[in-house]
Amino acid sequence: MERKLMKGNEALAEAAIRAGCKCFFGYPITPQTEISAYMSKRMPKVGGVFLQAESEVSAINMVYGCASSGIRCMTSSSSPGVSLKSEGVSYIAGADLPCVIINVMRGGPGLGGIQPSQADYWQATKALGHGDFQLLVYAPSSVQEMADTVTKAFDLADKYRMPALILADGLLGQMMEPVAFEDVDISFGDGSDKEWAARGHNNERKHNISNSLYLKPDELEDRIVERFKRYDVIKANHTEAECYKTDDAELIITAYGSVARIAKAAVDAARAKGIKVGLFRPITLWPFPEKELKAACANAENVLCVEMSMGQMIEDVKLALECKKNVEFFGRTGGIVPKPSEILAKIVEMTQKGAE
Amino acid sequence: MMTETILAGFGGQGILFAGKMLAYFGLMDNKEVSWLPSYGPEMRGGTANCSVCISDDAVGSPLVTEPDVLIVMNGPSYDKFINDVKPGGIAIIDSTLIETKCTRDDIKCFYVPSTQMAEEQGLKGMANIILIGKLIKETGIASDEVIRKALEKIIPPAKAQLIDKNLKAISLGMEV
Numbered sequence: 001m002e003r004k005l006m007k008g009n010e011a012l013a014e015a016a017i018r019a020g021c022k023c024f025f026g027y028p029i030t031p032q033t034e035i036s037a038y039m040s041k042r043m044p045k046v047g048g049v050f051l052q053a054e055s056e057v058s059a060i061n062m063v064y065g066c067a068s069s070g071i072r073c074m075t076s077s078s079s080p081g082v083s084l085k086s087e088g089v090s091y092i093a094g095a096d097l098p099c100v101i102i103n104v105m106r107g108g109p110g111l112g113g114i115q116p117s118q119a120d121y122w123q124a125t126k127a128l129g130h131g132d133f134q135l136l137v138y139a140p141s142s143v144q145e146m147a148d149t150v151t152k153a154f155d156l157a158d159k160y161r162m163p164a165l166i167l168a169d170g171l172l173g174q175m176m177e178p179v180a181f182e183d184v185d186i187s188f189g190d191g192s193d194k195e196w197a198a199r200g201h202n203n204e205r206k207h208n209i210s211n212s213l214y215l216k217p218d219e220l221e222d223r224i225v226e227r228f229k230r231y232d233v234i235k236a237n238h239t240e241a242e243c244y245k246t247d248d249a250e251l252i253i254t255a256y257g258s259v260a261r262i263a264k265a266a267v268d269a270a271r272a273k274g275i276k277v278g279l280f281r282p283i284t285l286w287p288f289p290e291k292e293l294k295a296a297c298a299n300a301e302n303v304l305c306v307e308m309s310m311g312q313m314i315e316d317v318k319l320a321l322e323c324k325k326n327v328e329f330f331g332r333t334g335g336i337v338p339k340p341s342e343i344l345a346k347i348v349e350m351t352q353k354g355a356e
Numbered sequence: 357m358m359t360e361t362i363l364a365g366f367g368g369q370g371i372l373f374a375g376k377m378l379a380y381f382g383l384m385d386n387k388e389v390s391w392l393p394s395y396g397p398e399m400r401g402g403t404a405n406c407s408v409c410i411s412d413d414a415v416g417s418p419l420v421t422e423p424d425v426l427i428v429m430n431g432p433s434y435d436k437f438i439n440d441v442k443p444g445g446i447a448i449i450d451s452t453l454i455e456t457k458c459t460r461d462d463i464k465c466f467y468v469p470s471t472q473m474a475e476e477q478g479l480k481g482m483a484n485i486i487l488i489g490k491l492i493k494e495t496g497i498a499s500d501e502v503i504r505k506a507l508e509k510i511i512p513p514a515k516a517q518l519i520d521k522n523l524k525a526i527s528l529g530m531e532v
Binding site: 003004005030031114115170171174175176177178258261262264265268337339340341 | 376379380383388389390391392393395396414415416417418419421509
């Protein structure tokens with residue numbers, strides 16, 4: 001496979017098309033606008049649809065409609081724009097429809113800034129909208145993974161009839177790295193393989209309705225309980241994580257997305273000083289790879305969670321470890337990307353404290 | 357082995373393009389590479405910069421904070437980055453646009469009047485590429501074959517005549 005240089009945003013867009021995403025509904029916002037730009041160039045050439053909506057709210061509701069017909073579709077935005085989409089995301093989850101949503105995070109809250117951030121972890125994994133529901137959440141860490149995770153996201157969204165989110169950040173969206181795509185013929189399904197899809201059927205069957213309104217509590221409870229049974233299957237089968245030098249590690253760093261690669265540089269620098277450090281990188285943020293984390297930390301005393309936020313994933317880390325390990329935090333926020341040297345300083349501080 | 361470079365200057369000087377060319381040298385040499393641009397308010401009518409990493413192994417942080425090599429094409433960027441260059445590193449400075457001389461004795465500085473050279477040689481707007489030529493000479497980061505392959509990748513066929521112009525700019529930089 002030929003490697004070429006692409007921005008993370010562009011690689012993700014190309015991979016979505018190759019995964020059969022026929023319709024893209026976008027609205028520009030830094031730092032993810034290249035996704036829209038790429039889609040606007042490419043979609044007309046391959047027989048897909050690029051549509052720039054008049055707002056983020058419109059774009060997500062177009063996704064709701066398109067997903068109802070069984071066609072693979074996607075929207076993308078960055079933090080403030082994703083908040084605007086939250087009502088639509090909740091409706092899509094309530095109607096049990098598959099789609100893919102991209103959040104290329106920037107600093108918040110409010111309009112915040114436009115530089116990279118990971119401050120939407122809670123929003124993505126706990127509550128992107130009201131009600132009892134979860135999203136599948138993937139956290140790519142390289143341009144190649146921006147491409148690879150979007151394919152998985154479409155497949156699992158379809159399989160479990162739920163929205164999937166790619167949680168990236170401005171660093172991953174804007175940077176160029178080598179990326180390779182497998183040769184595939186681009187083909188878009190028409191939704192006919194989905195028996196629930198609301199599409200033409202010449203009156204040969206009962207019509208399908210996509211809806212999230214259930215006024216009878218017992219009916220609504222049944223729907224939610226059924227949905228959570230699907231979530232249990234996902235939790236049991238689809239957690240993903242990467243372990244880097246964790247086998248003999250006395251200190252485990254947990255980090256996801258772009259920060260994980262910076263942490264990896266810090267791990268190498270610490271190893272060069274003879275400190276036994278490893279990195280645990282969740283690739284799925286929901287479901288959170290609890291078993292994998294526990295196993296990776298089996299021989300470690302200390303855990304250091306590094307994020308571009310004031311500390312959000314750290315709560316899931318502590319929960320997974322049942323507070324049996326010492327878990328500390330290092331983060332930069334507001335659009336500041338941590339340096340490997342800063343993480344290394346924290347590693348040294350923690351290991352020296354342990355030695356005293 | 358990892359070479360980390362920062363290229364910096366005004367928007368419109370081809371800073372991001374020069375960085376992309378450098379990244380393609382690495383790609384064509386089967387190395388791991390990353391290219392990260394500055395994005396945001398500083399781009400609009402102000403300074404532009406990008407980080408390029410070329411490495412034998414996977415690139416960790418794509419954001420370069422202590423470059424081995426600095427290519428700099430305006431005063432504000434010189435002031436911002438010159439003290440970040442790693443001891444033992446090099447700085448390649450467009451001396452047409454930057455009059456300051458570096459007082460650090462732990463880095464090697466090369467003063468190339470690239471903007472003036474470009475104008476005199478009928479290569480207006482290619483001062484950035486002349487500086488890339490100087491970088492190749494000082495670091496040996498790209499062979500002739502790699503340079504040609506990279507140029508063929510980044511210059512679209514419709515503008516193929518620009519390949520020779522870029523080669524000319526690179527060789528000018530290498531002769532300084």
